[in-house]
Amino acid sequence: MAIKAQPLSNDIAQSGSNQSSMLVAAMAQLENAFEWLELEEGVREIIRQSERELTVSIPIQRDDGRINVFTGYRVQHSSARGPCKGGIRYHVNVDLDEVRALALLMSLKSAVARLPFGGAKGGIAVDPTSLSAAELERLTRRYAAMIRPILGAKRDIPAPDVNTNPQTMAWLMDTLAMFQGHNLPEITTGKPLSLGGSHGRTEATGRGVAIATIEILKRLGRNPKGTEIAIQGFGNVGSHAASILSEEFQCKIVAISDESGGIYSQSGLDVTKIVQQFKAHPGLLLSDYQIDGFDRISNDELLVLDVDVLIPAAMEDQITVRNADQIVAQIIVEGANGPTTLEADRILRERSVHVVPDVLANAGGVICSYFEWVQDRQMYFWDLEEVRSKLLMAMQKAFEEVWAMADENKLDMRTAAYSLAVQRVAEAIQQRGLFP
Numbered sequence: 005m006a007i008k009a010q011p012l013s014n015d016i017a018q019s020g021s022n023q024s025s026m027l028v029a030a031m032a033q034l035e036n037a038f039e040w041l042e043l044e045e046g047v048r049e050i051i052r053q054s055e056r057e058l059t060v061s062i063p064i065q066r067d068d069g070r071i072n073v074f075t076g077y078r079v080q081h082s083s084a085r086g087p088c089k090g091g092i093r094y095h096v097n098v099d100l101d102e103v104r105a106l107a108l109l110m111s112l113k114s115a116v117a118r119l120p121f122g123g124a125k126g127g128i129a130v131d132p133t134s135l136s137a138a139e140l141e142r143l144t145r146r147y148a149a150m151i152r153p154i155l156g157a158k159r160d161i162p163a164p165d166v167n168t169n170p171q172t173m174a175w176l177m178d179t180l181a182m183f184q185g186h187n188l189p190e191i192t193t194g195k196p197l198s199l200g201g202s203h204g205r206t207e208a209t210g211r212g213v214a215i216a217t218i219e220i221l222k223r224l225g226r227n228p229k230g231t232e233i234a235i236q237g238f239g240n241v242g243s244h245a246a247s248i249l250s251e252e253f254q255c256k257i258v259a260i261s262d263e264s265g266g267i268y269s270q271s272g273l274d275v276t277k278i279v280q281q282f283k284a285h286p287g288l289l290l291s292d293y294q295i296d297g298f299d300r301i302s303n304d305e306l307l308v309l310d311v312d313v314l315i316p317a318a319m320e321d322q323i324t325v326r327n328a329d330q331i332v333a334q335i336i337v338e339g340a341n342g343p344t345t346l347e348a349d350r351i352l353r354e355r356s357v358h359v360v361p362d363v364l365a366n367a368g369g370v371i372c373s374y375f376e377w378v379q380d381r382q383m384y385f386w387d388l389e390e391v392r393s394k395l396l397m398a399m400q401k402a403f404e405e406v407w408a409m410a411d412e413n414k415l416d417m418r419t420a421a422y423s424l425a426v427q428r429v430a431e432a433i434q435q436r437g438l439f440p
C-alpha cells in the first residue's frame with residue numbers, strides 16, 4: 005500500500021458533531037489515515053464500523069434491598085488481527101459512543117505494538133464511589149454473566165481501565181469460571197498475581213508512558229535528568245508514570261493532579277513519598293493530602309504550566325480549543341485515551357508541539373496484558389525483570405517504527421501511528437478475504 009502525504013481535510017475535521025468528541029476525533033484521524041494509505045473503500049467501510057456491539061441492562065440488589073438497573077456495554081471493533089482485547093471502565097459518562105471510540109483505539113493500539121490482538125472495550129455507566137464493595141461485586145458479576153456470550157480467551161479478553169482494578173478482574177474471571185466449571189485465567193488480564201496475573205501488569209501502562217517520554221526526549225536531544233514534567237491524573241497510569249520517571253530517570257515532577265485538583269512545586273515533588281501515602285490510604289485524594297512544601301493548583305492551571313513535558317493521564321477531552329494555544333509544554337505524552345480533542349490537536353500541530361499519541365504512549369498496558377495472556381495459556385510465569393525488559397523492548401520498537409514513519413514522511417506522530425496501525429489492520433482484512 006502506497007503512503008501519500010495529504011493535509012487533514014477540513015470536512016473531516018468538522019464532521020460528526022452529534023457524536024462524542026473522542027469518537028469524532030478518532031474517526032477523523034482514521035479517515036486521515038485512509039487517505040494517506042489510499043485504502044480501498046470497502047476496507048475503509050469495514051474499519052469504520054464495530055464488528056459487534058452489545059448493550060446490557062444490569063439489575064443489582066442494593067445493600068438496603070432496593071433494585072437498581074445500570075447500563076453496560078461491550079464493543080468489539082475488530083478481530084481481524086486476533087482476539088479482541090480491551091479494558092472495562094466504570095464511570096458515569098460511559099455511553100455507547102465512548103465505548104465505540106475506545107474499542108477502535110484498542111484495535112489501533114494492538115496493531116501499533118504488533119500484538120496479535122484486535123480491539124474491544126467495555127463499560128458500565130455508574131459512579132462506583134456510590135456503591136459499596138458488595139454492590140460493586142454484584143454489579144461486576146452480573147455484567148460478566150451478561151456479556152459472557154461474546155467473551156472468550158480466543159475471542160475477547162477484558163482488562164482493567166478507569167475505576168476498575170485487579171479485584172474487578174478477579175470477580176469477572178471467577179464468574180466466568182463458575183459457568184465454565186473450571187479455572188479460566190486467560191479469559192481476562194490485569195488479574196491479581198495469585199489468580200494468574202503477571203508481574204508488572206499494574207505498573208505497565210505508566211511504565212510504557214515513562215518509556216515513551218524518555219524516547220521522545222532522546223529523539224529531541226534532551227537530557228531526561230531534571231526535565232520538568234506535569235502529570236494530570238494520579239491513578240494507575242499517572243502515579244506509576246510519575247514514580248518511574250522520577251525514580252529511574254531523575255526527571256523533575258513539578259505538578260500532579262487528580263479529580264480534586266493538583267499540587268505544584270517548582271523544586272519538584274517527592275513523588276515516592278506521595279505514592280506511599282496514597283498506598284497507605286486507599287481512596288485518598290490530593291485535596292486531602294496535608295503536607296507542606298507545595299502550592300495548590302487547579303487541573304486547568306496544571307495543563308498550561310511552564311514545563312517541558314505534559315502528561316495527561318486522567319480522562320478524555322482535557323486538551324481542547326479552550327487551552328490548546330496556552331499550553332507551554334513542547335512535548336505532550338498522552339497517557340490517557342483521547343485526552344486531546346480534534347480541534348486542539350490541529351492547534352498543537354500548527355504550534356509544532358510534539359504529541360506522542362495515546363495509541364503509542366499508553367500501549368504498555370495492552371503489551372503487558374498480552375504477556376499475561378501468553379503466560380496464562382502456557383501456565384509458565386515470568387519474573388518481574390523479564391516482564392520489564394520485554395516491555396521495554398516492545399515499547400522502544402513501537403516507538404521507533406512510529407518515529408521512523410513520521411520522520412520519513414514528514415508526518416506528525418499521531419498520523420504516523422494511525423497510518424501504521426490502519427495499514428496493519430487493513431492488511432489482515434484483505435488477506436483474510438470475506439466470509440462467505
Ligand code: NAD
Nearest residue numbers: 165166167209237238239240241262263318340341366369
Ligand atoms: P484510574 O481510575 O486509576 O485513575 C484516573 C485518575 O484521573 C484519578 O487520579 C482520578 O482522580 C483522575 N481524574 C478523573 N477525572 C479527572 C479530571 N476531570 N481531572 C483531573 N483528574 C481526573 O484510571 P487509569 O487506569 O489510570 O486510566 C487513566 C487513563 O489512562 C484513562 O484514559 C484510561 O483509559 C487510560 N488507560 C489506562 C490503562 C490502564 O492499564 N489502566 C491503559 C491504557 C490507557
